[in-house]
Amino acid sequence: DAMVIQNPRYQVTQFGKPVTLSCSQTLNHNVMYWYQQKSSQAPKLLFHYYDKDFNNEADTPDNFQSRRPNTSFCFLDIRSPGLGDAAMYLCATSRRGTNGYTFGSGTRLTVV
Protein backbone atom coordinates (compact mmCIF):
# COMPACT_ATOMS: atom_id res chain seq x y z
CA ASP A 1 0.00 0.00 0.00
CA ALA A 2 1.12 3.52 -0.72
CA MET A 3 2.10 5.16 2.49
CA VAL A 4 4.34 7.42 4.53
CA ILE A 5 6.95 5.61 6.57
CA GLN A 6 8.94 7.07 9.41
CA ASN A 7 11.99 5.44 10.90
CA PRO A 8 12.69 4.72 13.60
CA ARG A 9 9.47 4.68 15.63
CA TYR A 10 11.41 5.47 18.79
CA GLN A 11 14.74 7.29 18.95
CA VAL A 12 16.83 8.00 22.01
CA THR A 13 19.66 10.47 21.67
CA GLN A 14 22.06 12.17 24.02
CA PHE A 15 21.87 15.82 24.87
CA GLY A 16 23.82 17.71 22.23
CA LYS A 17 24.41 14.71 19.97
CA PRO A 18 23.19 15.22 16.38
CA VAL A 19 20.30 13.03 15.36
CA THR A 20 18.51 12.42 12.06
CA LEU A 21 14.95 11.27 11.59
CA SER A 22 13.83 9.90 8.28
CA CYS A 23 10.62 9.87 6.28
CA SER A 24 9.88 8.09 3.04
CA GLN A 25 6.78 7.99 0.90
CA THR A 26 5.48 5.85 -1.91
CA LEU A 27 2.66 8.23 -2.80
CA ASN A 28 4.72 10.39 -5.17
CA HIS A 29 3.42 13.48 -3.40
CA ASN A 30 5.31 16.64 -4.18
CA VAL A 31 4.89 18.30 -0.79
CA MET A 32 6.43 16.95 2.40
CA TYR A 33 6.04 18.40 5.87
CA TRP A 34 7.75 17.99 9.24
CA TYR A 35 5.75 18.63 12.38
CA GLN A 36 6.78 18.62 16.02
CA GLN A 37 4.17 17.50 18.51
CA LYS A 38 4.68 17.70 22.25
CA SER A 39 2.57 15.71 24.64
CA SER A 40 -1.18 16.21 24.09
CA GLN A 41 -0.59 19.36 22.03
CA ALA A 42 -1.43 20.22 18.47
CA PRO A 43 1.21 19.49 15.83
CA LYS A 44 3.50 22.43 15.11
CA LEU A 45 4.76 22.85 11.57
CA LEU A 46 8.55 23.13 11.42
CA PHE A 47 9.05 23.33 7.65
CA HIS A 48 7.89 21.89 4.38
CA TYR A 49 9.21 21.15 0.94
CA TYR A 50 7.20 22.08 -2.11
CA ASP A 51 9.04 19.89 -4.60
CA LYS A 52 12.62 21.00 -3.97
CA ASP A 53 11.69 24.38 -2.55
CA PHE A 54 12.33 24.55 1.17
CA ASN A 55 9.94 26.60 3.32
CA ASN A 56 10.96 27.27 6.88
CA GLU A 57 8.52 28.45 9.51
CA ALA A 58 9.58 31.74 11.07
CA ASP A 59 9.71 30.31 14.58
CA THR A 60 11.54 27.07 13.78
CA PRO A 61 14.83 27.06 15.70
CA ASP A 62 18.06 27.04 13.73
CA ASN A 63 18.87 23.79 15.49
CA PHE A 64 16.43 22.08 13.12
CA GLN A 65 17.40 21.44 9.52
CA SER A 66 15.92 19.36 6.73
CA ARG A 67 17.03 17.66 3.56
CA ARG A 68 15.06 16.26 0.68
CA PRO A 69 17.40 14.43 -1.66
CA ASN A 70 14.59 13.18 -3.88
CA THR A 71 10.79 13.02 -4.08
CA SER A 72 10.55 9.96 -1.87
CA PHE A 73 12.74 10.89 1.07
CA CYS A 74 12.90 13.72 3.56
CA PHE A 75 15.14 13.99 6.61
CA LEU A 76 14.94 16.01 9.78
CA ASP A 77 18.31 16.83 11.31
CA ILE A 78 18.57 18.14 14.85
CA ARG A 79 22.07 19.46 15.23
CA SER A 80 22.28 19.73 19.00
CA PRO A 81 19.22 18.26 20.67
CA GLY A 82 18.17 19.75 23.94
CA LEU A 83 15.81 18.33 26.53
CA GLY A 84 13.09 20.59 25.17
CA ASP A 85 13.31 18.91 21.78
CA ALA A 86 11.91 15.67 23.13
CA ALA A 87 8.67 15.21 21.23
CA MET A 88 6.85 13.22 18.59
CA TYR A 89 7.99 14.20 15.11
CA LEU A 90 5.46 13.70 12.37
CA CYS A 91 6.06 13.59 8.65
CA ALA A 92 3.21 14.28 6.26
CA THR A 93 2.75 14.51 2.51
CA SER A 94 0.30 16.07 0.14
CA ARG A 95 -0.08 16.54 -3.58
CA ARG A 96 -0.46 19.92 -5.17
CA GLY A 97 -4.04 20.54 -6.26
CA THR A 98 -5.54 18.07 -3.83
CA ASN A 99 -6.69 18.56 -0.30
CA GLY A 100 -5.51 15.42 1.35
CA TYR A 101 -2.65 15.05 3.81
CA THR A 102 -1.16 11.69 4.70
CA PHE A 103 0.75 11.32 7.93
CA GLY A 104 3.36 8.82 8.97
CA SER A 105 3.20 7.06 12.32
CA GLY A 106 5.72 9.44 13.80
CA THR A 107 9.07 9.13 15.55
CA ARG A 108 9.11 9.68 19.28
CA LEU A 109 12.38 11.33 20.23
CA THR A 110 13.74 11.10 23.74
CA VAL A 111 16.73 13.22 24.77
CA VAL A 112 18.78 11.97 27.71
Added chain:
Amino acid sequence: AQSVAQPEDQVNVAEGNPLTVKCTYSVSGNPYLFWYVQYPNRGLQFLLKYITGDNLVKGSYGFEAEFNKSQTSFHLKKPSALVSDSALYFCAVRAFFNAGNNRKLIWGLGTSLAVNP
Protein backbone atom coordinates in the same frame (compact mmCIF):
# COMPACT_ATOMS: atom_id res chain seq x y z
CA ALA B 1 -6.31 36.08 12.66
CA GLN B 2 -6.98 32.68 11.21
CA SER B 3 -7.61 30.09 13.88
CA VAL B 4 -9.28 26.88 14.95
CA ALA B 5 -10.86 26.36 18.35
CA GLN B 6 -11.75 23.13 20.07
CA PRO B 7 -13.48 24.42 23.17
CA GLU B 8 -13.39 21.16 25.12
CA ASP B 9 -10.13 19.65 26.32
CA GLN B 10 -11.91 16.42 27.16
CA VAL B 11 -15.19 14.76 26.31
CA ASN B 12 -16.54 11.78 28.23
CA VAL B 13 -19.35 9.62 26.91
CA ALA B 14 -20.77 6.22 27.72
CA GLU B 15 -20.41 3.45 25.18
CA GLY B 16 -23.41 3.33 22.90
CA ASN B 17 -24.30 6.98 23.40
CA PRO B 18 -23.91 9.59 20.68
CA LEU B 19 -20.79 11.72 20.80
CA THR B 20 -19.97 15.23 19.62
CA VAL B 21 -16.54 16.84 19.49
CA LYS B 22 -16.78 20.54 18.78
CA CYS B 23 -14.75 22.68 16.42
CA THR B 24 -15.11 26.29 15.32
CA TYR B 25 -12.91 28.16 12.92
CA SER B 26 -11.98 31.59 11.68
CA VAL B 27 -10.40 31.75 8.24
CA SER B 28 -10.32 34.00 5.21
CA GLY B 29 -12.14 32.68 2.19
CA ASN B 30 -13.76 29.29 1.86
CA PRO B 31 -12.56 26.88 4.52
CA TYR B 32 -11.20 23.44 3.85
CA LEU B 33 -11.85 21.56 7.09
CA PHE B 34 -10.42 18.32 8.39
CA TRP B 35 -10.71 15.95 11.33
CA TYR B 36 -7.86 13.70 12.38
CA VAL B 37 -7.64 11.12 15.16
CA GLN B 38 -4.52 10.20 17.08
CA TYR B 39 -4.09 7.09 19.20
CA PRO B 40 -1.36 7.02 21.88
CA ASN B 41 2.15 7.13 20.43
CA ARG B 42 0.84 7.05 16.89
CA GLY B 43 0.64 9.43 13.99
CA LEU B 44 -2.45 11.27 12.84
CA GLN B 45 -5.12 9.35 10.98
CA PHE B 46 -7.44 11.12 8.58
CA LEU B 47 -11.15 10.83 9.45
CA LEU B 48 -12.94 13.15 7.07
CA LYS B 49 -12.85 16.49 5.31
CA TYR B 50 -15.16 19.17 4.01
CA ILE B 51 -14.21 20.99 0.84
CA THR B 52 -17.51 21.78 -0.82
CA GLY B 53 -20.89 20.21 -1.40
CA ASP B 54 -23.13 18.62 1.20
CA ASN B 55 -22.76 20.09 4.64
CA LEU B 56 -22.90 16.64 6.22
CA VAL B 57 -19.71 14.75 5.56
CA LYS B 58 -19.32 11.06 6.30
CA GLY B 59 -15.92 9.64 7.13
CA SER B 60 -14.05 6.68 8.51
CA TYR B 61 -15.15 4.44 11.42
CA GLY B 62 -18.73 5.73 11.37
CA PHE B 63 -17.82 9.35 12.08
CA GLU B 64 -19.49 12.28 10.40
CA ALA B 65 -19.22 16.04 10.65
CA GLU B 66 -21.53 18.88 9.84
CA PHE B 67 -20.29 22.07 8.25
CA ASN B 68 -22.24 25.09 9.45
CA LYS B 69 -21.16 28.23 7.65
CA SER B 70 -23.26 30.66 9.67
CA GLN B 71 -21.88 29.34 12.94
CA THR B 72 -18.40 28.72 11.47
CA SER B 73 -18.45 25.27 13.00
CA PHE B 74 -17.46 21.78 11.94
CA HIS B 75 -18.47 19.47 14.80
CA LEU B 76 -17.52 15.81 14.70
CA LYS B 77 -20.25 13.33 15.53
CA LYS B 78 -20.92 9.64 15.87
CA PRO B 79 -24.34 8.12 16.62
CA SER B 80 -23.06 5.36 18.90
CA ALA B 81 -19.66 5.59 20.59
CA LEU B 82 -17.31 2.65 21.04
CA VAL B 83 -14.66 2.22 23.71
CA SER B 84 -12.15 1.91 20.87
CA ASP B 85 -13.02 5.48 19.79
CA SER B 86 -11.14 6.76 22.84
CA ALA B 87 -8.34 8.90 21.41
CA LEU B 88 -7.21 12.46 20.77
CA TYR B 89 -9.14 14.28 18.05
CA PHE B 90 -7.82 17.25 16.10
CA CYS B 91 -9.72 19.66 13.92
CA ALA B 92 -7.75 21.53 11.26
CA VAL B 93 -8.46 24.12 8.58
CA ARG B 94 -6.43 24.79 5.47
CA ALA B 95 -5.73 28.47 5.06
CA PHE B 96 -3.80 30.81 2.82
CA PHE B 97 -0.81 32.54 4.33
CA ASN B 98 0.94 34.12 1.41
CA ALA B 99 0.12 35.04 -2.15
CA GLY B 100 0.08 32.18 -4.56
CA ASN B 101 -0.26 28.60 -3.61
CA ASN B 102 1.15 28.64 -0.10
CA ARG B 103 -1.42 26.96 2.12
CA LYS B 104 -0.96 25.46 5.55
CA LEU B 105 -3.05 23.61 8.05
CA ILE B 106 -4.07 25.45 11.17
CA TRP B 107 -4.68 23.02 14.01
CA GLY B 108 -6.97 23.04 16.99
CA LEU B 109 -5.43 22.09 20.33
CA GLY B 110 -7.15 18.72 20.34
CA THR B 111 -9.92 17.10 22.33
CA SER B 112 -9.37 13.94 24.32
CA LEU B 113 -12.34 11.62 23.92
CA ALA B 114 -12.92 8.99 26.59
CA VAL B 115 -15.62 6.41 25.96
CA ASN B 116 -16.53 4.54 29.10
CA PRO B 117 -17.79 0.94 28.99
